[in-house]
Amino acid sequence: MSNVLDFRISASYGATEVLHEVASSIAPGEIVSLVGLSGSGKSTLALALLRLLRYRGGEVTGTINLEGTELTTHSESAMRAIRGRRIGYVPQSPGLSLNPRLRVKTLLEETWRAHASGSTSHQALLESVQLPSDAAFLRKRAGELSTGQGQRLLIALALMHSPALLLADEPTSALDAITQAAVLELFSKINRERGTSILFISHDLMSVAGISHRVDILHEGRLVESGSPAAVFQTPQQPFTRQLVAAMPRLALRD
Ligand SMILES: Nc1ncnc2c1ncn2[C@@H]1O[C@H](COP(=O)(O)OP(=O)(O)O)[C@@H](O)[C@H]1O
Ligand SMILES: [Mg+2]
Numbered sequence: 001m002s003n004v005l006d007f008r009i010s011a012s013y014g015a016t017e018v019l020h021e022v023a024s025s026i027a028p029g030e031i032v033s034l035v036g037l038s039g040s041g042k043s044t045l046a047l048a049l050l051r052l053l054r055y056r057g058g059e060v061t062g063t064i065n066l067e068g069t070e071l072t073t074h075s076e077s078a079m080r081a082i083r084g085r086r087i088g089y090v091p092q093s094p095g096l097s098l099n100p101r102l103r104v105k106t107l108l109e110e111t112w113r114a115h116a117s118g119s120t121s122h123q124a125l126l127e128s129v130q131l132p133s134d135a136a137f138l139r140k141r142a143g144e145l146s147t148g149q150g151q152r153l154l155i156a157l158a159l160m161h162s163p164a165l166l167l168a169d170e171p172t173s174a175l176d177a178i179t180q181a182a183v184l185e186l187f188s189k190i191n192r193e194r195g196t197s198i199l200f201i202s203h204d205l206m207s208v209a210g211i212s213h214r215v216d217i218l219h220e221g222r223l224v225e226s227g228s229p230a231a232v233f234q235t236p237q238q239p240f241t242r243q244l245v246a247a248m249p250r251l252a253l254r255d
Contacts, residue, residue, distance in 0.1 A: 002068060003027050004164050004197040009062035011041070011048045018044055019221045021062070026165065031191050031198040033208035035244070036218030042201045045218070046169045049199075050089060051079045067164055084111070088158030088196075090168035094150025100143025104153065107142060111157045128193075129156045129186060148179035155186065159196070166190070166198045172207065184211050206248050209233065217241050 008023035019041045026032050036042050047053040048060040051071060064071040066086060071079065083089065091097040098107065108122045126133035129152040142150060151171060158166055168187065172180040188211045190196055202208045208215065209229040217225040217232065219240040225232065236242045 003065075004030075004067060005049075005199070006065040007049060007063060009045070009048055009060055009064060011044050011053060011058055011060045013056075013058045017221070018058075019048065022218065022221070022223050024216050024223060024226065026197045026199055028164075028197060029191065029195045030213045031187070031200060031211055032214045032216060033200045033202055033212040034216045034218055035202055035205045035208060038203055040218045041221040042203070042218060043169055044221075046089070046167055046199075046201055049167060050083055050087060051076075052083075084158075084163075085161045086164050088161070088163035088166045090154050090158045090166060090171045092170045093174040094142065094145065094147060094154055095174070097154060098142035098150060100141060102142050103138065104140050104142070104145075105138040107153065107157065108138075108160075111160050125156045125160060128159065128190070129153070131156065146179075147174055148176075148183065151175060151179075151183055152186065155183075155190070159190065159194075162194070162196075164197060166196050167201075168198065169201045170203065171200075173203070180207065184208075187211060205232070205244055217244065 003025040004027065006025040008021060009019060010017060010021050011019040022045060024032065034042060034045065044053065044058060047056060047058070049064055051074065053060050062072065066082065071082065074082070123133040131137065131149060131152050145153065172183050175183060184207060187198055187200065191198055200208055200212065205215070212229050214226060215229050215232045216223055217240065224238045225236065225241045232241060233245055236245050
């Protein structure tokens with residue numbers, strides 16, 4: 001079966017190239033984590049794949065193939081039919097992405113309309129991300145939700161049109177450790193139950209290791225290593241990956 005996503009891209013802001021021929025692919029049903037330090041180019045890559053980088057002043061060259069279709073030559077209107085429908089984007093923080101005054105029901109309805117088609121009921125969708133689906137919850141404003149609930153709502157909005165690929169840019173970095181683990185498990189459950197492919201972007205190798213089929217390590221805009229979490233942890237090949245693994249906190253318990 002062919003890949004859901006195949007890409008090889010470079011990206012720059014003005015004269016400064018920040019992604020240097022980064023190439024990867026995601027098979028159907030695969031969770032690939034892209035791990036790199038802050039500033040390594042993770043969000044640039046996410047926006048480049050969505051063809052949104054120009055809105056941040058960046059430019060992309062290369063190829064992006066989604067479900068057999070080349071995206072780099074698509075018009076903006078063709079891309080609008082892809083974003084939200086074939087690629088569901090989960091941003092970093094509900095506080096930055098959801099209008100705090102809008103009610104849950106309104107947010108669901110707006111996302112529904114924005115992409116014109118869909119097959120999942122709001123109730124089933126909320127339940128699939130383990131949120132309440134009763135009228136009282138639907139009446140809540142985004143600003144009244146906990147960060148964990150807001151993040152689950154962002155995931156629900158991204159899933160509304162059953163995308164082939166979920167693209168999540170540090171979706172747990174605003175959450176406390178326990179909520180973070182629960183949201184990671186939610187991504188894993190979505191992948192298992194729906195078969196959705198996931199590109200999970202994170203600065204934290206440790207947190208993504210458990211849910212990933214493969215880990216891609218991004219360092220200063222270059223993909224320096226790619227492998228199963230076990231291989232990356234146990235036999236890191238590149239100096240940067242060795243540093244990353246060595247820097248991970250270890251449990252030092254007294255006996
Ligand atoms: N709009 C922009 N204009 C110029 N440089 C930018 C812009 N956005 C990001 N950068 C630079 O590109 C590099 C990668 O940034 P980014 O993709 O946001 O990294 P990450 O998401 O991994 O933290 C950084 O050096 C950052 O300073
Ligand atoms: Mg980022």
